[in-house]
Amino acid sequence: MHLPDGFLDAKTAVVTAAVAAVGLGAALRQLRRELPPRRVPLLGLGAAFVFAAQMVNFPVASGTSGHLVGGALVAALLGLPAAVVVVSTVVIAQCFLFADGGVTALGANIFNMAMVAPVTGLLVYRAVQRIIPGLRGQIAALAFAGWCSAVVAAVVCAGQLAWSGTVAWSVAFPAMAAIHMLIGLGEGAISALVFYAVARTRPDIVGSTPAGGLRGIVGYGLLAALGVALFVAPFACAWPDGLEAVAAKLGFARQGASSTAAWLADYKLPGIASGGLATAVAGAAGALIAFVLALLLSRLLVRAPVEVGAKTEADS
Amino acid sequence: MSRPALASERTPAGLKLGLALVLAVGTALAPTAWWWWHSAVAALLLASVFIYRIRIRPLLAKLLWFSPFVAGAALASALQGPASPGWRAVAQRGGLCLLIMLVLGATTSFSAQLAVLRRMRVPALLVTTLALMYRYLQVLSDEAQRMHRARACRTFVPSRGRTWMVSGEIVGRLFIRASERAERIYLAMAARGWR
Numbered sequence: 001m002h003l004p005d006g007f008l009d010a011k012t013a014v015v016t017a018a019v020a021a022v023g024l025g026a027a028l029r030q031l032r033r034e035l036p037p038r039r040v041p042l043l044g045l046g047a048a049f050v051f052a053a054q055m056v057n058f059p060v061a062s063g064t065s066g067h068l069v070g071g072a073l074v075a076a077l078l079g080l081p082a083a084v085v086v087v088s089t090v091v092i093a094q095c096f097l098f099a100d101g102g103v104t105a106l107g108a109n110i111f112n113m114a115m116v117a118p119v120t121g122l123l124v125y126r127a128v129q130r131i132i133p134g135l136r137g138q139i140a141a142l143a144f145a146g147w148c149s150a151v152v153a154a155v156v157c158a159g160q161l162a163w164s165g166t167v168a169w170s171v172a173f174p175a176m177a178a179i180h181m182l183i184g185l186g187e188g189a190i191s192a193l194v195f196y197a198v199a200r201t202r203p204d205i206v207g208s209t210p211a212g213g214l215r216g217i218v219g220y221g222l223l224a225a226l227g228v229a230l231f232v233a234p235f236a237c238a239w240p241d242g243l244e245a246v247a248a249k250l251g252f253a254r255q256g257a258s259s260t261a262a263w264l265a266d267y268k269l270p271g272i273a274s275g276g277l278a279t280a281v282a283g284a285a286g287a288l289i290a291f292v293l294a295l296l297l298s299r300l301l302v303r304a305p306v307e308v309g310a311k312t313e314a315d316s
Numbered sequence: 317m318s319r320p321a322l323a324s325e326r327t328p329a330g331l332k333l334g335l336a337l338v339l340a341v342g343t344a345l346a347p348t349a350w351w352w353w354h355s356a357v358a359a360l361l362l363a364s365v366f367i368y369r370i371r372i373r374p375l376l377a378k379l380l381w382f383s384p385f386v387a388g389a390a391l392a393s394a395l396q397g398p399a400s401p402g403w404r405a406v407a408q409r410g411g412l413c414l415l416i417m418l419v420l421g422a423t424t425s426f427s428a429q430l431a432v433l434r435r436m437r438v439p440a441l442l443v444t445t446l447a448l449m450y451r452y453l454q455v456l457s458d459e460a461q462r463m464h465r466a467r468a469c470r471t472f473v474p475s476r477g478r479t480w481m482v483s484g485e486i487v488g489r490l491f492i493r494a495s496e497r498a499e500r501i502y503l504a505m506a507a508r509g510w511r
Contacts, residue, residue: 004386004410004413004414005340005343005344005409005410005413005414006343006344006405006406006409006410006413007406007410008344009345010345013341013344013345024442025439028439028441028442031441032439032441037502037506037511038499038502038506039498039502040441040444040502041448041498041499041501041502041505042494042495042498043441043444043445043448044444044445044446044447044448044449044451044452044498045448045449045452045456045494045495045497045498045501046494046495046498047445047446047448047449048448048449048451048452048453048455048456048457048494049456049490049491049494051449051453051456051457052453052456052457052459052460052490052494053460053487053490053491055457055460055461056460056464056483056486056487056490057483058479058480058483059476059479059480068487077491085441085442085445086445088442089442089445089446089449090449092446093446093449093450093453095417096417096420096421096426096429097421097426097450099378099382099414099417099418099421100382102340102344102410102413103336103337103340103341103344103413103417104340104341104344104345104413105344166406189480190480190483190484190487192484193480193481193483193484193485193487193488194484194487194488194491195488196484196488197484197485197487197488197489198488198491198492201488201489201492202492205491205492205495
């Protein structure tokens with residue numbers, strides 16, 4: 001999801017950089033006030049951990065493999081402001097050390113991966129955790145939160161691409177959303193597996209997550225919502241234009257236009273509603289599938305140690 | 317101390333960092349019609365490769381390594397039709413910006429870049445985090461590779477679900493080790509009078 005240089009135009013680059021600077025500044029301020037000094041090195045080590053964790057491959061199909069992105073996982077393990085700083089550090093280092101992601105796109109990359117992803121992840125994590133109690137609930141919540149964070153960040157990214165006119169919304173949105181609905185399954189599963197491993201060995205780390213206060217989360221939630229509103233909302237309304245652009249390219253522009261006009265004349269249901277409805281249905285179905293998979297994973301994982309214990313008892 | 321300074325070290329890091337940022341931003345945002353800007357940047361890069369005696373082969377290897385991103389960007393914009401700036405412009409911009417960052421990385425060490433940031437009053441917490449991350453990047457990724465190798469030696473039946481479980485275990489263990497190491501680093505920093 002790292003945007004390279006030349007993908008964003010000046011206005012998008014400036015706006016995303018400003019929003020990212022505000023968010024990162026707020027997170028740093030909050031940490032300076034609330035973080036005990038003994039946890040300061042954990043930020044740097046956490047960033048190094050994210051880098052190292054991305055080197056561990058998870059085989060998907062023959063030849064291809066996935067790896068962790070980490071926004072939701074770090075937010076669940078370290079709290080939200082720490083996650084914003086840690087993932088921002090990773091994105092900055094990827095830009096300047098490894099030339100991965102462009103300089104002009106740095107603001108957008110920080111905003112998408114270090115703000116939208118952890119905020120979405122933590123909000124979903126807290127919400128699901130409230131419904132399902134216990135370690136099983138935490139695992140299911142994080143698996144689903146990982147999926148949501150990947151999808152929402154990808155949609156915001158598509159909005160930025162469309163906003164700068166590089167890729168049309170009608171191309172960028174379905175492509176990014178569909179791909180990341182698949183990638184998100186891996187992200188959720190990996191996050192949950194890692195969280196489970198940490199929870200089993202050192203439950204104190206998982207339990208002692210600094211809450212950061214509900215007020216802080218609301219603040220970041222507002223910031224993320226602002227970004228979504230800024231980059232995505234204009235296109236949610238411009239959906240039929242995108243469809244028309246595709247139609248024009250495929251060479252049935254006139255036919256399509258006339259049929260749309262006829263549609264509008266005959267029914268009160270405009271093209272927006274049908275396009276938006278289809279998208280909403282697809283999104284909801286995807287979310288439901290991801291949630292069910294997260295539940296299954298949590299059942300599979302949290303039952304496992306009991307089985308192992310029973311086996312060893314039987315053996316001995 | 318006795319080693320003579322390299323040509324790249326004699327130029328102040330702040331100048332190199334600032335110039336790279338200005339060039340990268342300018343290149344990414346310059347209109348396609350400004351061919352002179354792009355050629356000037358290319359000439360400057362070529363000159364710095366010769367002046368600073370950057371080794372060409374690793375530079376080309378890195379350029380090749382990251383070129384799929386640029387190529388993907390160009391492909392995406394080629395599929396766009398007339399509305400986009402054109403695949404050639406996107407590829408040109410992406411390639412030049414990539415080269416700028418690679419030359420910066422080859423001439424300026426990360427710690428020198430951090431010193432510039434510190435002088436420019438970037439919040440201390442962020443600079444400390446960046447510095448610690450840079451210091452322990454290699455340590456933790458070596459640790460991850462060691463654990464991966466140990467796992468590969470001991471797993472005799474590689475099934476996919478099993479691999480995922482074990483890889484998750486490795487990453488989880490890596491996090492625990494990182495946080496324990498952070499505790500020790502804090503004690504060492506405090507013992508040496510940090511804060």
